[in-house]
Amino acid sequence: MKPDAIRKVTLTGLRWLALKSVLGEVVGVTSTVILARLISPAEFGHAAVALLFCLLAVILTFEGFASALVQRPTVDERHLRVAVLMSLVGGTIVGAFVLITAPLVWRSVFGAETARLIALTAPCFVLASIGTVSRATLWRRLDFRRMTQCDLAGLMVGNIVSIVLAVSGLGAVALVVGTMAGITTGSVGMLLSAPEPLPRWDRAAARDIAHFGVHASMAGLVTQLFANIDYWILAARLSAFTTGIYYRAFNLGVVYQGKISNVMMQLAFPVYSRVQDRGEMRRLHERAARVHAVVIFPLLALLFVLAPVLIPFAFGAEWTPAIVPAQILAIAGMFNALLTGYPQVMLAVGRPRDLMRFNCCVLVTYASAIALAASHGLVTVAITVVVVYALILAGAYRFLLRPHLGVSVGRLLPEMGPAVVGCVALVAICWPLRIIMEPVLPRAVTLLLVGCIGLAVYGVVLKALFAPTWGDLKLLIARVIPVGGIVRARRVPMTSTTPAQ
Numbered sequence: 001m002k003p004d005a006i007r008k009v010t011l012t013g014l015r016w017l018a019l020k021s022v023l024g025e026v027v028g029v030t031s032t033v034i035l036a037r038l039i040s041p042a043e044f045g046h047a048a049v050a051l052l053f054c055l056l057a058v059i060l061t062f063e064g065f066a067s068a069l070v071q072r073p074t075v076d077e078r079h080l081r082v083a084v085l086m087s088l089v090g091g092t093i094v095g096a097f098v099l100i101t102a103p104l105v106w107r108s109v110f111g112a113e114t115a116r117l118i119a120l121t122a123p124c125f126v127l128a129s130i131g132t133v134s135r136a137t138l139w140r141r142l143d144f145r146r147m148t149q150c151d152l153a154g155l156m157v158g159n160i161v162s163i164v165l166a167v168s169g170l171g172a173v174a175l176v177v178g179t180m181a182g183i184t185t186g187s188v189g190m191l192l193s194a195p196e197p198l199p200r201w202d203r204a205a206a207r208d209i210a211h212f213g214v215h216a217s218m219a220g221l222v223t224q225l226f227a228n229i230d231y232w233i234l235a236a237r238l239s240a241f242t243t244g245i246y247y248r249a250f251n252l253g254v255v256y257q258g259k260i261s262n263v264m265m266q267l268a269f270p271v272y273s274r275v276q277d278r279g280e281m282r283r284l285h286e287r288a289a290r291v292h293a294v295v296i297f298p299l300l301a302l303l304f305v306l307a308p309v310l311i312p313f314a315f316g317a318e319w320t321p322a323i324v325p326a327q328i329l330a331i332a333g334m335f336n337a338l339l340t341g342y343p344q345v346m347l348a349v350g351r352p353r354d355l356m357r358f359n360c361c362v363l364v365t366y367a368s369a370i371a372l373a374a375s376h377g378l379v380t381v382a383i384t385v386v387v388v389y390a391l392i393l394a395g396a397y398r399f400l401l402r403p404h405l406g407v408s409v410g411r412l413l414p415e416m417g418p419a420v421v422g423c424v425a426l427v428a429i430c431w432p433l434r435i436i437m438e439p440v441l442p443r444a445v446t447l448l449l450v451g452c453i454g455l456a457v458y459g460v461v462l463k464a465l466f467a468p469t470w471g472d473l474k475l476l477i478a479r480v481i482p483v484g485g486i487v488r489a490r491r492v493p494m495t496s497t498t499p500a501q
Helices: 003-038 041-065 067-071 077-110 112-120 124-129 132-141 144-167 172-193 203-237 240-255 258-274 278-315 317-339 342-348 352-376 378-405 409-437 443-465 467-480
Strands: none
Touching: 003 144, 003 172, 003 278, 041 067, 041 077, 041 112, 041 124, 041 132, 041 172, 041 203, 041 240, 067 077, 067 132, 067 203, 077 112, 077 124, 077 132, 077 203, 112 172, 124 172, 132 144, 132 172, 144 172, 203 240, 203 342, 203 352, 203 378, 240 278, 240 317, 240 378, 278 317, 278 342, 278 378, 278 409, 278 443, 278 467, 317 378, 342 352, 342 378, 352 378, 378 409, 409 443, 443 467
């Protein structure tokens, strides 16, 4: 596709995915607050391990058997049919494996309750496999509207089911079954939006799918293990209560910003795969990283400031031990925001094997560091996470993005200047304000006032000191919320704080 067409479809997709992100955040935060008061930290600790298998079901079935359909320049009916067959068979085999190994392997590692929840996730692999080829078809068409509708439906159904079951007293089971209901709804929606052909075996087409899919699925597997291995290690070595506290802190500091990052990730792979010129891909990635940081950094800075008020207010007093770890992990969340998109770049340029190797090294390093830190308490674990994420960021640019895309950390750091300076100003003003307001005002009022003041300070700093970045942010808002602002936004050029090479 031509650069102009890429930009047009990217902005259209951005609007739909941003809509999903906003609505999903409202639903997700609301359900999280409700579930945190219905389910104990220990139950969350048990569920944190089991929910990884639900994530793996989505990752393995799509990356292994359908991602090649998005990346390939041309796809015919043979590829679609064999991908459907491989996805269904693969999902069934892996699901059976999980069911069999739950009492034999995971019971001795995590205990009977967690093993029971893991066995409960076995059908996820079949349920996720149903809509994988349909999702790939929609991605290939860049049909972000239908993908957004399907994902939102799954999110709504999953959260409603979890809450209903939690009210019924099912505890951790409610979280797992709700997630399964969401996966089922999303898969059915995809299937209805882009019906799949009947499965049929074709050796040549299967070889094409497997050549890309094996490495892509392994890279995705390792990525998800990296995202959850800390839960596993803490669950195996510490109490379920401590694991649950860490789960809450990590979700606040690192995972929740991913709901915004998910907009970029869903755009990145299909859009990058349609870009033929590496220079254009590099400029897209750098621009996305800069705007990404400008949007996410102030939210994490506010979490750092407001965690002592926010966590007891939103989740209840029993979650108070998560305050300090969440503040530390907010810094890791900033590093994680800068990492967003590098796997999609590597898949788009056809280098899944390099991505898999890098992710394997990352997984081993991260798991080793968490295992060493686990016995020293959650604060030490949180600090360790920050250090490892910083190292991963440096490694991703040094060994992946610079060789294959020409993007280096040296080009990245100046792009982050506006977001960092704005956050320093935000913290410097809002931290003492929170200390002054907290004893005399209701928590809700403190959160609202400090949050509004912090965002206002951040915006003033950007507008006064970093006009190009402020212009990019205005354009982003105008494109996502097209209420009388699109015509004005077209006059604001997307700019960069560093010259394109």
